[in-house]
Amino acid sequence: MKFFETSKYFSLKKSTYINLRWIAIIGQLITVNFIYFVFDFRFNLILANSTILIGVLSNLYLIYINQNTQLTDKIAFIFLSIDILQLSCLIYLSGGIINPFSIFLIIPAIFSSSNLGFRSNLLLVSSTVLVVIFLTFFNQPLPFPVSDHFHVDSYYYYSIPIALIIALLFLNYFASTFGSESRIRKEALNKMEEIMSKEHELLSLGGQAAAAAHSLGTPFSTMKIISTDLLEQFKDNEDIKKDIELLSGQLERCSEILKKLTLNPVIEDNFIDGELTISAYVDEIIKSFQQISTKKFIVNYDQNSNPLNITKSIEIVYGLRNFIGNANKFSANKIFINIKSDNDLTEIIIEDDGEGYPKDVLSKIGEPYIKSVKSSIKSKSGLGLGIFIGKTLLEKNYANILCRNSKTRGGAEVSIKWKNKDLLKL
Numbered sequence: 001m002k003f004f005e006t007s008k009y010f011s012l013k014k015s016t017y018i019n020l021r022w023i024a025i026i027g028q029l030i031t032v033n034f035i036y037f038v039f040d041f042r043f044n045l046i047l048a049n050s051t052i053l054i055g056v057l058s059n060l061y062l063i064y065i066n067q068n069t070q071l072t073d074k075i076a077f078i079f080l081s082i083d084i085l086q087l088s089c090l091i092y093l094s095g096g097i098i099n100p101f102s103i104f105l106i107i108p109a110i111f112s113s114s115n116l117g118f119r120s121n122l123l124l125v126s127s128t129v130l131v132v133i134f135l136t137f138f139n140q141p142l143p144f145p146v147s148d149h150f151h152v153d154s155y156y157y158y159s160i161p162i163a164l165i166i167a168l169l170f171l172n173y174f175a176s177t178f179g180s181e182s183r184i185r186k187e188a189l190n191k192m193e194e195i196m197s198k199e200h201e202l203l204s205l206g207g208q209a210a211a212a213a214h215s216l217g218t219p220f221s222t223m224k225i226i227s228t229d230l231l232e233q234f235k236d237n238e239d240i241k242k243d244i245e246l247l248s249g250q251l252e253r254c255s256e257i258l259k260k261l262t263l264n265p266v267i268e269d270n271f272i273d274g275e276l277t278i279s280a281y282v283d284e285i286i287k288s289f290q291q292i293s294t295k296k297f298i299v300n301y302d303q304n305s306n307p308l309n310i311t312k313s314i315e316i317v318y319g320l321r322n323f324i325g326n327a328n329k330f331s332a333n334k335i336f337i338n339i340k341s342d343n344d345l346t347e348i349i350i351e352d353d354g355e356g357y358p359k360d361v362l363s364k365i366g367e368p369y370i371k372s373v374k375s376s377i378k379s380k381s382g383l384g385l386g387i388f389i390g391k392t393l394l395e396k397n398y399a400n401i402l403c404r405n406s407k408t409r410g411g412a413e414v415s416i417k418w419k420n421k422d423l424l425k426l
Helices: 014-037 045-064 073-093 100-113 118-137 154-233 238-263 278-290 314-330 385-396
Strands: 011-013 070-072 296-300 334-341 345-352 400-405 412-419
Touching: 011 014, 014 045, 014 070, 014 073, 045 073, 070 073, 070 385, 073 100, 073 118, 100 118, 100 154, 118 154, 154 238, 278 296, 278 314, 278 334, 278 345, 314 334, 314 345, 314 385, 314 412, 385 400
Parallel strands: 296 334
Antiparallel strands: 011 070, 334 345, 345 412, 400 412
């Protein structure tokens, strides 16, 4: 999977969606109870509040059980469907399609048009149309005392659902069109930036390689002459002769690599282009940190019973590196990494012996630009961008991320889990 290819996948930012749902739920709660107790309109209050409770429980599920920062197309579709059904129940109890609040029925489907895929959007639009038709023919009467003197001509009555359906289709079409064009422009911009970045890197690498070849030419020639003289002097000593021949061969190899880089900076790398297991990903990342860190990395492979070879993904490497880098940065002395795999799941658990996540930001982990209110922690922490980027990249590659404080190590703990069938899609 290429780095920018994930822009083709649809997702919904969870925090924004949750906030919008809270606004809707609070508005429904105030409206229903205000009309009942202040205006003295009679309807089934218990059933209406029970319907609103469904929205509350589903929102709490998103906050405390669903740990993803972005909602996938499928999950977003399910919860938007719940929104439609929950609101339609309230409309059913209070007059059906002639209730002025029935206009809100079309909002979830319009909202989905610019955030979800075509299939999910089509299903939501179809569901909304069916709900509008149902509420036209089946509903409880308007709350008393309005129902006593409220009479609507049949021409006007049936024009309401027709107008709602036309508005739904019209707005959905335009939102889908503009959303699609926006995504195409964004993808084109990303591709352009990717190509420009690659060209810049190649030009820079080519120039550096040419300079290195020029600068190292004389030292390599000197070393080659010296190795030839040494080989002549110690030609009768087999042990030394082998070492000098090896040294001479490596000098030749260095010269050849520099020549290739000068002519063509794009040289294949077995690590980048090959297939790897998750443990190989982790090993390579740990090696890079061990060169610059004095802290101890403890990796447990005992439960890695089914290592899968997967296509190298820069997004996974970058995501894992962010979390391992955070553990290295905030640990006291040790970083513990446990790799598990079986026939169904593959999991990486990263723990450290540091102070762990501050309690006041733990519920916001995965959001960018967050900081603890504690002054003692502010100076040591960043803005949360590393976790946000790592979490987003890994979730777009089918991972399920859970961030919490470790009960055994005392510091932070990150669990990164994949279904094996999803790993094989990469």
